[in-house]
Structure formats: C-alpha cells, structure tokens
Amino acid sequence: MxxxxxxxxxxxxxxxxWRRLTEWPRHGDAVPLTRVTVAPGPPTREGTLVVARSGIGxxxxxxxxxxxxxxxxxxxxDGLCRLEKRGRVVLGWAEIEVRPGPGGRTRVVWREELRVRFLPSAFDGLLRATxxxxxxxxxxRLLRRP
Known part of the structure; x- marks a missing residue:
C-alpha cells in the first residue's frame, strides 16, 4: 500500500x-487511456459512483x-471530497481538498492511499512514483483547463 x-x-x-477537480468525466481527458463515468448523473453527492476505466481492450x-x-x-x-475505491484491482481512497490560499488564490491538497491487488509490496516505490x-x-491539466 x-x-x-x-x-x-x-x-x-x-x-x-472545486468545479474543475470534481467534474469527473474531465478526469478521463487528463489521464491517458482512461474513460470516466458517473452514476447517478449530476449533481455529485454522497453515494455517487465514479468509475474510471483504464487500459486497452x-x-x-x-x-x-x-x-x-x-x-x-x-x-x-474549505471543500472536501473523499472517494473510497471499491474495485477488484485498485483499493484505497482519495481526498480532494480546496481551501482559501494567499492573495485570493486557492490551495489544493490531493491525498491518496492506493493498493493494487496482487502487486507485491516490493513494487511500492515504483507504484508511489508512478x-x-x-x-x-x-x-x-484539470486546473489549467476550464
């Protein structure tokens, strides 16, 4: 992990x-080989399921x-969103926090705990870096593009 x-x-x-970071389908545009779907549709709320499908065929x-x-x-x-990963391959959680920053700017903190099932802990360093x-x-990319 x-x-x-x-x-x-x-x-x-x-x-x-907040809008740029939580407009879920846009994540598919920012992560290679990934498509993101949401159920039920907008607006997002507790219980919303966000599914990122990554890979080819x-x-x-x-x-x-x-x-x-x-x-x-x-x-x-401040704003806070927590996502619990419920997949068969990827487990863990992610949190996206936005809060007022200096000079009218916004501070973003993205925290994630990630585990890939069947991946030995010897690969943790590579998984973290990747x-x-x-x-x-x-x-x-999400923050740069409206």
Missing amino acids: VDFRLERTVPLPLDET PFAFADPMEVTVWRPPADGT SRAVFGRAVN
Missing part, C-alpha cells in the same frame, strides 16, 4: 477550482470509487 500527497496553489477562485480494468464525503466550498469555507507522476500531471 502506498500513500502520497499532492499540493498546488492556483490563481483561481475556490468554487472554480482485454487489458483494461475498472476503478469504481464511491463518494463518501461531499462538502463543496461555500462562502469561502502514481504521483500520473495524478500530478492530471491535477495540473
């Missing part, structure tokens, strides 16, 4: 930062995640 944390400070309002797998905490920012307060790179790039 690996855990990692990504932090960004962006020149966007709190609510726009028979080498694809689903990463279903249930939203267990949904607290959008309101009136300048996850940080993939998710870091995805967060950057």
Whole structure:
C-alpha cells in the first residue's frame, strides 16, 4: 500500500477550482487511456459512483470509487471530497481538498492511499512514483483547463 500527497496553489477562485477537480468525466481527458463515468448523473453527492476505466481492450480494468464525503466550498469555507475505491484491482481512497490560499488564490491538497491487488509490496516505490507522476500531471491539466 502506498500513500502520497499532492499540493498546488492556483490563481483561481475556490468554487472554480472545486468545479474543475470534481467534474469527473474531465478526469478521463487528463489521464491517458482512461474513460470516466458517473452514476447517478449530476449533481455529485454522497453515494455517487465514479468509475474510471483504464487500459486497452482485454487489458483494461475498472476503478469504481464511491463518494463518501461531499462538502463543496461555500462562502469561502474549505471543500472536501473523499472517494473510497471499491474495485477488484485498485483499493484505497482519495481526498480532494480546496481551501482559501494567499492573495485570493486557492490551495489544493490531493491525498491518496492506493493498493493494487496482487502487486507485491516490493513494487511500492515504483507504484508511489508512478502514481504521483500520473495524478500530478492530471491535477495540473484539470486546473489549467476550464
């Protein structure tokens, strides 16, 4: 099992930062070979199921995640979303937090605990480095594009 944390400070309002990070289908545009679906459809709330399907053909797998905490920012307060990974391959959780930052900017904290079933712990270092790179790039792309 690996855990990692990504932090960004962006020149966007709190609510726009939240919208960009929690518009789930956009994650598929930011992560290679991935398509994201949501059930039920918008709006997101506790109990919403977000499924990221990654890979090609028979080498694809689903990463279903249930939203267990949904607290959008309101009136300048922090926002927090927690997703519990419920798949057969990928387990763990992810949290996306947005909060007011310096100079009208927004601070983003993305925390994740990740376990890939059947992957020996000897690969934890590689999994952590790869996850940080993939998710870091995805967060950057999500925050850059409206």
